[in-house]
Amino acid sequence: MTSVIAPHLAAPVVMGRRRMRVLTPGLSAGLVGLVAFLVSFAWSWQPSYWGDEAASIMSAERSLTSLSGLLDNVDAVHGLYYLFLHGWIDLFGASELSTRLPSAVAIGAAATGTVVLARFFMGTRVAIGGGLIFALIPRVTYMGAEARSTAIATAIAVWLTVLLVHSLRSSTASRRRQVLLWLGYSLLLALGIYVFLFLALLLPVHAVVVVLAARRHPLWRSVVAWLGASALGLLLAAPILLAGTSQREQIAFIGRRPTVTVTEAAVMQWFDTIPVAIMAWSLIIVAILAVFLRQSGTHRTAGLPGRAGLTIFLAWMVVPSAILLIGTQLVTPMYALRYLSLCAPAVGVVIAAGVAALANNWLRAASVVALVAVIVPAYAVQRGDFGKNEGSDWRQVADVIAARAIPGDGVVFDQSVRPSRVPRLAMHVYPDAFVGLQDVTLTRSYAETGWLWDDVAPLTDVLPAVTDLDRIWLLQYSGSGDSRRGTDVQTLTLQGFHVAETTLVNRTRIIEMTR
Incomplete structure (x- = not known):
């Protein structure tokens, strides 16, 4: 049987396919990263510096001998970032634009990695949406315009997770390649901990990833490989872990602050304002209901993650927060809202899954418009003259x-x-x-x-x-x-x-x- 397609119908089909070929996975992830960089970079120079940024700049402007003496007593956990900023300021100066630029670049890299990571578990549209929503989250736009290490640590966290999933799925690769992948995981894990000590909170999340995303059979091989790579990474990071433990009194101020309630954390941890939090949590709940209640068997909404995929991102959102809260109660005060910034990529992906789960394109478009509408006022405040630390001037x-x-x-x-x-x-x-x-x-x-x-x-x-x-x-x-x-x-x-x-x-x- 021969089918005939009219020329005037064939052309749009061919053009559409060509566009899809041009927008490759790598290119689409890169474009999302560029958008994220621009959002964080725009007007980043406008707000005055605040106290934590002053600590960064003053430490970075010390001589190397003076910096070494400082890190022996305090802030060893920020030592690698201070050393980086020392060289950066020598090259580009200590203006707001210069010192905050690395954070904006890091947010672009994190958004790119978020798209790559999400694509392992869900459709392209949700993956791209996750990267874009991540770029707009108030916690992200704040740290993307700040002279601190948080944005860089978040980028490392994303790409470390990408590397983990890639390593788990490379069971058919040569043994040499598998060893190199796991060694890379160890090195990147150690680097991330040197940049931001609390990046170690990702390890329990990665345990969930190993169990749910590994393709090796039997599973124990993946588990053993990951445990070995993690142990090596922690061993390489042992000096900073020990230094952080010995200097733990520097975060004792957390214990002198009022206890953060669950409601406050639900708003301030990532979303900054109540309207943003309401929109975001509503879409997160929609994603959970759609994936865990509406899916049955192999039938599910196109593009949505499977239960295993969504579980991974939910674990990324919840587990580090739970560890800090429990640790604060049982060990020592350690919970601070900004420490959970590295969970923001997962938040963006789950919100995007909630958008995708809505019944039709009109509802999806309306939800995105509403989300952006409530984010814009928070963004405007962040980029005002007094946008840092509740009004630094x-x-x-x-x-x-x-x-x-x-x-x-x-x-x-x-x-x-x-x-x-x-x-x-x-x-x-x-x-x-x-x-x-x-x-x-x-x-x-x-x-x-x-x-x-x-x-x-x-x-x-x-x-x-x-x-x-x-x-x-x-x-x-x-x-x-x-x-x-x-x-x-x-x-x-x-x-x-x-x-x-x-x-x-x-x-x-x-x-x-x-x-």
């Missing part, structure tokens, strides 16, 4: 000082707030604005200590330093309820100064005091 403070202070003036910083919000850090991340000013309370620069911050003295202990000054600038954190906030003003008033002008920037109060 150090660049704007530096602009005021640069415009109004003159060489020879004194400057005194409020020390009554937690280290990440001390106004003194503005001087270190925007040093040009403070050139020529006398730092009245400084006793020893941070670069000469084995600690993150400067050594300072109370103003009352260094009053001889103000005798030759005619003008002093006080920088105070206005959000503090501490009664000590007015002490420096009173002290200087007794020395013959008076308040000439007060300027409130955002959360920093600049007080000009003259004789």
Whole structure:
């Protein structure tokens, strides 16, 4: 029997196939990565630096000898990132655009890897959707514009999981190739732990992957191979694991914070605002119901993951969080919302599966539009001048000082707030604005200590330093309820100064005091 296709019908079919051939799996994943990079990079230079970024930049700008002394005492878990940033700043400077660029690149790499990984378990559309939704999650756009190691660790986590699945599915490869794949897994696991200690939380998730995704029979061979590769990776990472354990007091501040409730974690861990959380969790629930209740036998919604595939991504979402919560209760405070950033790729994939499970294309399009609509306000806040750490304003403070202070003036910083919000850090991340000013309370620069911050003295202990000054600038954190906030003003008033002008920037109060 001969079939005939009319020319005017054949052309669109051929063109459609050609387009599909041009958009190869690699190209589609790369394009998603490019979009993710651009989303994280856009306006990343706009917000002022904040405390954790100040720690990164100040540590990276130390000499290598000074940095080594610091890491012996604190922040060893960030040592590899500080060393990388040390070289990066030497090449490209310490501007917001420069120091945050590596994180945006890392988010692009993570999104690319998310598409590659998701394609192992589900259709191309859901895999691409997962990569794109991952790129839009507020937690991701925040860390993609931050001078910290979290985004780089997330990219490593994704590609480590890709390598694991590829290793499990290479049972027919030569023995030499299998050994090289598992060795690569060990090395990448160790590198990831050096970049971010809590990447080790992926190992229980990878145990689930081994059980559900391995194609080797009997299963024990895959399990043994993975256990051996994991053990080697942990052995290679032993120095940083030991250093992190010995310096565990540096995260003791978590225990002094109010306990995070499940409801707070459900919103803030990845989604930042209640509207985003409602949309995201609704689609996650849809995905769970569609896969575990609607599927039967071999019949399932086209493109959706199977139960094993969705279980893997759900485990990635839930298991690391559960470990930190349980560890906080039984061992030591260790749960912080940002530590679970490396779970965001799984969140994006599960949300995309929820979109795919909706009844028709109109509902799918509407859900995506609604999700983007509730994300945009959160994104706009993140990219505003005060988008970091609930309103960090150090660049704007530096602009005021640069415009109004003159060489020879004194400057005194409020020390009554937690280290990440001390106004003194503005001087270190925007040093040009403070050139020529006398730092009245400084006793020893941070670069000469084995600690993150400067050594300072109370103003009352260094009053001889103000005798030759005619003008002093006080920088105070206005959000503090501490009664000590007015002490420096009173002290200087007794020395013959008076308040000439007060300027409130955002959360920093600049007080000009003259004789």
